[in-house]
Every structure is written in C-alpha cells, then in structure tokens.
Amino acid sequence: MKYLFFFISTFTFAQQTQFVDFKTVLGKIAINPNERTITGDVNYDFEVIKAIDTIKIDAQNMEFFYVKLNGKPIDFRNTQKELQIIYPFKKGQNNLTFQYLAKPKQTVYFIGSESNDNLQIWTQGQGKYTSHWFPSFDDVNEKVIFNLNVIFKKGYQVISNGILKSKSELHGLSVWQYQMQKPMSSYLLMLAIGKFEKFFQKSNSGVVLEMYLEPKDATKFEPTYRDSKKMFDFLEKEIGVKYPWGIYKQAAVRDFLYAGMENTSATLFNTRYVVDSIGFEDRSYRNVNAHELAHQWFGNLVTAESGKHHWLQEGFATYYALLAEKEIYGEDYFYSKLYESAQQLKFASRTDTNPVLNAKASSLTFYQKGAWALFVLHEEIGDKAFKKAVKNYLKKHAFQSVNTEDLFTEIKKLSNYDLDNFSKVWLESTVFNTQQANTLLLKNKSIQILFEVEKLKNKPLSDKKDFFEKTIQSDVYFFAKEAIMNQLKNESFEDKKQLLILALETKNIQLRQTVATSLNEILESFRAQYETLLDDKSYQTQEIALYNLWNNFPEQRIQYLDKSKTWMGFNDYNLRTLWLTLALSTPNYVEEKIALVNELIQYSSINYEANTRQNALEKLLSFKIINDVVLENLVNTTTHHMWQFSKFGRDNIRKLLKNPEMRVSFERIIPALNEAEQFQLNRLLKE
Numbered sequence: 001m002k003y004l005f006f007f008i009s010t011f012t013f014a015q016q017t018q019f020v021d022f023k024t025v026l027g028k029i030a031i032n033p034n035e036r037t038i039t040g041d042v043n044y045d046f047e048v049i050k051a052i053d054t055i056k057i058d059a060q061n062m063e064f065f066y067v068k069l070n071g072k073p074i075d076f077r078n079t080q081k082e083l084q085i086i087y088p089f090k091k092g093q094n095n096l097t098f099q100y101l102a103k104p105k106q107t108v109y110f111i112g113s114e115s116n117d118n119l120q121i122w123t124q125g126q127g128k129y130t131s132h133w134f135p136s137f138d139d140v141n142e143k144v145i146f147n148l149n150v151i152f153k154k155g156y157q158v159i160s161n162g163i164l165k166s167k168s169e170l171h172g173l174s175v176w177q178y179q180m181q182k183p184m185s186s187y188l189l190m191l192a193i194g195k196f197e198k199f200f201q202k203s204n205s206g207v208v209l210e211m212y213l214e215p216k217d218a219t220k221f222e223p224t225y226r227d228s229k230k231m232f233d234f235l236e237k238e239i240g241v242k243y244p245w246g247i248y249k250q251a252a253v254r255d256f257l258y259a260g261m262e263n264t265s266a267t268l269f270n271t272r273y274v275v276d277s278i279g280f281e282d283r284s285y286r287n288v289n290a291h292e293l294a295h296q297w298f299g300n301l302v303t304a305e306s307g308k309h310h311w312l313q314e315g316f317a318t319y320y321a322l323l324a325e326k327e328i329y330g331e332d333y334f335y336s337k338l339y340e341s342a343q344q345l346k347f348a349s350r351t352d353t354n355p356v357l358n359a360k361a362s363s364l365t366f367y368q369k370g371a372w373a374l375f376v377l378h379e380e381i382g383d384k385a386f387k388k389a390v391k392n393y394l395k396k397h398a399f400q401s402v403n404t405e406d407l408f409t410e411i412k413k414l415s416n417y418d419l420d421n422f423s424k425v426w427l428e429s430t431v432f433n434t435q436q437a438n439t440l441l442l443k444n445k446s447i448q449i450l451f452e453v454e455k456l457k458n459k460p461l462s463d464k465k466d467f468f469e470k471t472i473q474s475d476v477y478f479f480a481k482e483a484i485m486n487q488l489k490n491e492s493f494e495d496k497k498q499l500l501i502l503a504l505e506t507k508n509i510q511l512r513q514t515v516a517t518s519l520n521e522i523l524e525s526f527r528a529q530y531e532t533l534l535d536d537k538s539y540q541t542q543e544i545a546l547y548n549l550w551n552n553f554p555e556q557r558i559q560y561l562d563k564s565k566t567w568m569g570f571n572d573y574n575l576r577t578l579w580l581t582l583a584l585s586t587p588n589y590v591e592e593k594i595a596l597v598n599e600l601i602q603y604s605s606i607n608y609e610a611n612t613r614q615n616a617l618e619k620l621l622s623f624k625i626i627n628d629v630v631l632e633n634l635v636n637t638t639t640h641h642m643w644q645f646s647k648f649g650r651d652n653i654r655k656l657l658k659n660p661e662m663r664v665s666f667e668r669i670i671p672a673l674n675e676a677e678q679f680q681l682n683r684l685l686k687e
Helices: 011-019 215-224 228-239 286-295 311-329 331-348 363-381 383-396 404-412 419-427 434-441 445-455 461-473 478-487 493-505 509-518 524-535 539-552 554-564 574-584 593-603 610-622 628-637 643-657 660-672 675-685
Strands: 020-032 037-048 052-058 062-069 076-078 082-089 092-102 108-111 120-123 143-153 157-160 163-170 173-179 191-194 197-202 208-213 247-253 266-270 302-304 400-402
Touching (some): 011 020, 011 052, 062 082, 143 157, 143 191, 157 173, 191 247, 197 215, 197 228, 208 215, 208 228, 228 311, 228 383, 247 286, 286 311, 311 331, 311 363, 311 404, 331 363, 331 478, 363 383, 363 419, 363 434, 383 404, 404 419, 445 461, 445 478, 461 478, 461 493, 493 524, 509 539, 524 539, 539 574, 554 574, 574 593, 574 610, 593 610, 593 628, 610 628, 610 643, 628 660, 628 675, 643 675, 660 675
Parallel strands (some): 020 143, 208 247, 247 266, 302 400
Antiparallel strands (some): 020 037, 037 092, 052 082, 062 092, 076 082, 108 120, 120 191, 143 173, 157 191, 163 173, 197 208
C-alpha cells in the first residue's frame, strides 16, 4: 500500500488460530449494483487443532441462512460483527456452509452507473476489512486459500485473485471462476468489475502479466504500464524467490482510495496514474507499480504478524521498489530518492514519538525509515549475505506470518553484524542517524556535489556564482542543480538571471519546472525565455507557466489563451480547467461566456472523478464563479468516499459560510439536495 494501515490482531482471534485452522473457502457470490448488495453461498473447510466450543468468522452487518456444519443444520449466533458457530468441536476436519446477504457500508465501492455506461465496482480490504463484503477473518494471521465464483451481467470484466479457471454465460449473466493455489490473509481478497480492455505480457519466468485499462484509455497503455515486465523480471531475480502466485494482474480503477493496493496477484491502482507520454514525466505509475509488486513477496507471501512489525511489509516494498527503479534510472536517481527521504526523516524526527517498531508509527516511518534501515543493513552485511538472508527468510516463512526476529534469525546465520545495535538505532529510536546516512550517501558523486552546494547556503551569491554556473553546465544529476535554484529564491532577479537562463538551457524537464515554479513575478526582460516553458513536454510545467505568464503580462493574455485553447492536460483536465478559468477572467476574450461557464461547472459534477472535480471546484471558487449548481456540486463532495475530497468540500463550505449571503444561498439549495447531502450541509450550517 501507498498509505498506511495497521493490523492489530484481536485477543479473540489470536486465540482462535491456536485452536482452528481454516484451510480453504469457495464463495459463490452475486453483486447487485442497483441495490448495492452482495449475496453468496460460502463453503469453508477447516481443521480443529484443539477442542473448542465456539468458532467465529468476522462478518459485518450480514444476514445468514442455511448454516450447516458437515452437512447438518447447526446453531449459530449473528452478532452483526461475527458469525459464531456454537458446537462442542473436537480435533478433526470439518466443513461449514451457509448463505449470506451483505449491504456493505465500506470496503466495496460502486462508482458511476450502468445508465451512464461507466459503472465500476471495486474493493479495498486493507484497513477497511474484507469482512464487510465476504465472511472472512480480520486477523491477518488466519491465512486461507480463497476461491471465488462471481456472477455478474454480461459485457463486464470481472477481476479477482488467482487464475481464471473458467467463464460461462447463462441468461444474460457471466460466471467467472477464480482459483487460488496458496493461502493468504483476508485483507488481500479483492474484486474489481468494469468495462476494461485487457493487455498481456509474459515475464522471463513465464508468468502471465495482465494489465487492464478502460477502453477510452487504451492508447495510454504503454506509458501507463511502462517497464512493468522489466521490473517484474528484475524483482524476481533480485529477491531470488520465484513469484508465488501464478499470475499477476493490474487494473486502474476510478476514484480509488489510495495510490495502489497489492491484493494478492491482482493490484488495483488510481486512475491518476493513467497517462500519455507527456503525463508520464510528472505522474509515472512506475514507483507505485514496483512498490505494489514487491508486496507480492513482502506482505502477501510473508505477512507481518502485527502492526508492530508493519515495516516488514512497507519498508521492504519501498526499498525493493527503489532497487527496481535504480535498475531503470540508475545510481543517481537511487541516491537522490534516499537523500530526499533522509531529509524528510531528519525533519520529522524532531517531533516523531514512535519508532519503526511501533504499531502507531507514521507512514513516513514505516515506509521510508523502514527502507533506510534495509539500505543500511544491505550496505553493512554486503550484497551476497543480504540477498541470501532475505531469500532464506521468505522461503522459511512462505505463506505464514512473520516478525522482525524471524528476519534477524536468518541474518545471524550469515553475518556477525551487531543486529542489537542496528535495531536500537534504526528500529527502536525516533532519532534519524544522519551521520551514518550521510556516510552512505556520500558514496555517490552527485550527492558529493549536492553537499558542496548545501554548504554554500549562507554564503553571498557573489562568492558561489562561478561554482553554481559550472555545476549547472556540468552533467551532474539534476537534483544538485535544483538545490542551486532553491538557494536563489531571495536573490534579486538581475543577480540570478544568468543562472536561470543556464538552467533553462539544460533542457532538463524537471529543472526547467523548478525554474517555472520559482518565479511568480516575471520581468519583461525574461519573458521570452520564460515563454519557452509553454512548449515543455510536461503538463505540470505548462500549467505553472500559463498561469504565471497570464498573470504577469495582461497585454499578452489573448496570445497565451489562443496558444493553449486546445490543451487538456492530465486525465483530470488540469490544463483545460485552467484555460476555461483564465478565458472567463480575461475581458473581451469571449463573447459567449455561458458555454465556458457550463463546461467548467460540468467538470465539477458527479460525472467526473474526484481529482477532476476538485480541480474544477478550486478554480470556480478562487475566481468566484459561483451559482447554485456549483454549490450543489460542492455539497456533494462532502458525501464522497475519498476522505481527502470530502474534507476539501467541508473546508471550503466552512469558508463560504462566513459570508452571510453565501449562507442564504446554501440554505436555498437544501430542497434540491439528496438526504445524505442535506445531512452534511445541515451539520455544517449548525457549527
């Protein structure tokens, strides 16, 4: 996962796994998108290890029918959180079958609609709990072989874990039979349904790689999934353990809660990473791609037994993703990313109270400090010992739960490295060991130059200008040149003009973007050079440059708007929404403004994804293009399943409500809102 979740095993289930081992489950399920319900027949095989009188399966707000143990009706209790089977169980094999009905309030998300031909349904188990849509186990330590048969309308793709064994059709419905060979934790069970186009590749080891996109995005396949096979082949070789799940699928889904999720054999990711070749420069899926893929070993093959050891999942996935990117981008990129995270960790350590080995640690700690810990370990014990220890650790604990000591045990067999001290420094302390980090970073030449640049931070520009010019014109990695740009912010324009020109002349997209961002005020003498940024192959740079030029040179506005009137940008229409806003704000540019206003408002409606809607709403609000439809679209955001988007909506409504006239406007639209929207708006009106 790109964002953190922690799994704290409940005492109840920690006990249950000692008494009962659930082996396999076959779930035959049907999804009703109109009612937003799931019905199913479930068949669990399990072994009782020690006598027990009650067995529990997590099941949130479900109804159960025809519950049978070994073919015979059995007493059960439905607590609305658990299905409890009450029976004097003795050692031996058992079979449990039942039917259920679920109307999940979370974990399953229905996006779009059939009537608009844009329906998608997808699940997110980690942190949200699969037990909201399939009776299963919130405890990560209970691993089961899951097999799903999914019934849904024809014309849709249905994606789930494992290999598709068969697909059949009956009365306008399709039945998709998915099968797993090995056990996994319930939070990794997944389902995705939509109209997708499927692309295939095959790894060097023969694993089929399936990649899904919506048909409208089919032309973006190559940049979106760029280097997928290369990273798969690299990680399989680097880790030294064959990919464990037989097939690997990836699908981009709309309004996904996070960047990506590593469901076993079937990663889902956010459509913000669906890009063309230009969008790839700023929003590459590559890091998320590598991170979720690494989780197929670190998290899915071996799963941290509790939140305390969560770094064994996120730290490993972050570090191995970085190794995969190093294979593509090179050493300088690798060290620049380690330097970036070191700066973040150093800053965070001033206030951070939880170390890596703590279930309450921050995502930055689990991901980036966990990755740093592994980098240190790799460097200290050497490549050969590190790889062998990781390989042995994975093989010994395959399809099981692990803790940090399990990893250390394998390292101790191969190295005399002081793991107690390593743990104290990197896993048990909130302090970031800057001295050791810098020693390792300085093995890289570009980092050495970066450190020279940083040492000059407090020197006058006249003392360092020659060195800066020489560095910008050298072939040193661009992030050292970015550090120079950051030191110029408070310098007078004339003093830094030559350095800015040299930076633009490098033709490096990232460095040119840094120049674009660094100047809010642009002098006429620099206008021609700054205008070249409008032609950069970067939607982000174009957005920054277009706004800054429009803002600084009113007499040139029509020229800039004419040049950019066909631009769309990323799939969130960042350039189009900016153009509409600027066109509407430019006197005498368009006679018929209504069409432009309506187009911009349309982008803020429920017909678009949250990223697009937020882009449009930000521009509508900042340029004060507000009517009842805009307010209704804004109120609707407060009911959205993405918390960042709903918070954006609430925060902006609160700001608007400070104006008495806006309060009247909000009160006026209440009858036009649905029940959920009315509830959210009334709550804000009463604050």
